[in-house]
Amino acid sequence: MSLTGLFLCTFLVVHLIGNLQLFYNDGGYSFNKYAVFMTSFPLIKIISYGNYFFILFHAFWGLYLEFQNRKARPVAYVVTKNSSSFSSRNMAVLGTILLVYIVVHMGDFWYKYHNETLPFVQYTENLLTGEVVTTEMPETYSQETKMVETYNQAESTKTVIVKDLYKVVSVSFQNILLVIFYVLAMFSVSFHLVHGFQSAFQSLGINHPKYNPLFKFLSVWLFAILIPIGYAAMPIYFYFFK
Numbered sequence: 001m002s003l004t005g006l007f008l009c010t011f012l013v014v015h016l017i018g019n020l021q022l023f024y025n026d027g028g029y030s031f032n033k034y035a036v037f038m039t040s041f042p043l044i045k046i047i048s049y050g051n052y053f054f055i056l057f058h059a060f061w062g063l064y065l066e067f068q069n070r071k072a073r074p075v076a077y078v079v080t081k082n083s084s085s086f087s088s089r090n091m092a093v094l095g096t097i098l099l100v101y102i103v104v105h106m107g108d109f110w111y112k113y114h115n116e117t118l119p120f121v122q123y124t125e126n127l128l129t130g131e132v133v134t135t136e137m138p139e140t141y142s143q144e145t146k147m148v149e150t151y152n153q154a155e156s157t158k159t160v161i162v163k164d165l166y167k168v169v170s171v172s173f174q175n176i177l178l179v180i181f182y183v184l185a186m187f188s189v190s191f192h193l194v195h196g197f198q199s200a201f202q203s204l205g206i207n208h209p210k211y212n213p214l215f216k217f218l219s220v221w222l223f224a225i226l227i228p229i230g231y232a233a234m235p236i237y238f239y240f241f242k
């Protein structure tokens with residue numbers, strides 16, 4: 001549980017950094033190119049399959065352990081409040097909410113990107129000035145094609161035609177119910193990780209007065225505050241500002 005949990009924590013950091021490109025004011029140019037890289041580069045593809053496996057393993061093994069714990073102690077503890085935190089007592093519930101979130105979320109973006117007919121968009125970048133002109137594509141390209149790059153040396157331009165995942169994200173986050181769902185789910189991320197991140201080190205036997213404050217600091221400031229706020233900011237930004 002601890003190793004897969006720490007792997008998923010690392011994924012959350014990388015996924016957030018990549019998705020921050022949604023905030024660039026470039027019509028999705030950077031984000032769409034990044035999506036092609038993330039879904040075509042062979043090493044990343046292998047890590048992705050590992051990621052799906054670790055999510056399922058972590059969720060179902062966690063539920064199994066919770067079930068075993070309850071079987072071993074059918075009568076609940078009388079006093080819980082003084083000895084344990086809200087997060088540590090509710091890891092299985094919070095994790096289940098996250099699993100539901102991930103299924104909905106992958107249905108929204110990952111499934112559509114891989115299986116549905118997406119629009120294409122063309123970006124023409126002036127290589128001298130860096131200026132980018134965005135044109136929505138009238139033609140429907142073969143969905144097998146993720147990106148076509150061409151150069152025009154005479155005009156010093158680069159043209160990129162790419163599947164428009166940015167548009168899928170931006171249209172999805174016009175739905176207020178989805179925005180609320182995403183924001184609420186980030187509370188589960190926060191409560192699950194404020195306990196989970198530091199607890200993983202305890203489980204691995206890495207329990208040292210010198211390092212424990214660092215694990216605690218990262219649990220609170222990085223995983224329970226910064227990361228959930230970063231993710232929640234995305235649906236909010238698209239709903240209110242796009």
Ligand code: HEM
Nearest residue numbers: 015019035038048051102105109110113182231232234235
């Ligand atoms: C709220 C902001 C978020 C946005 C805008 C977002 C966006 C996306 C997009 C566009 C994809 C599909 C493209 C791709 O496969 O790389 C994706 C995939 C994914 N997202 Fe997110 N995401 C967000 C938050 C999260 C959170 C909080 C989690 C986990 C709790 C998560 C878990 C995943 C997973 C597991 C995948 C599949 C990755 C893969 O194929 O390797 N996402 N996300």
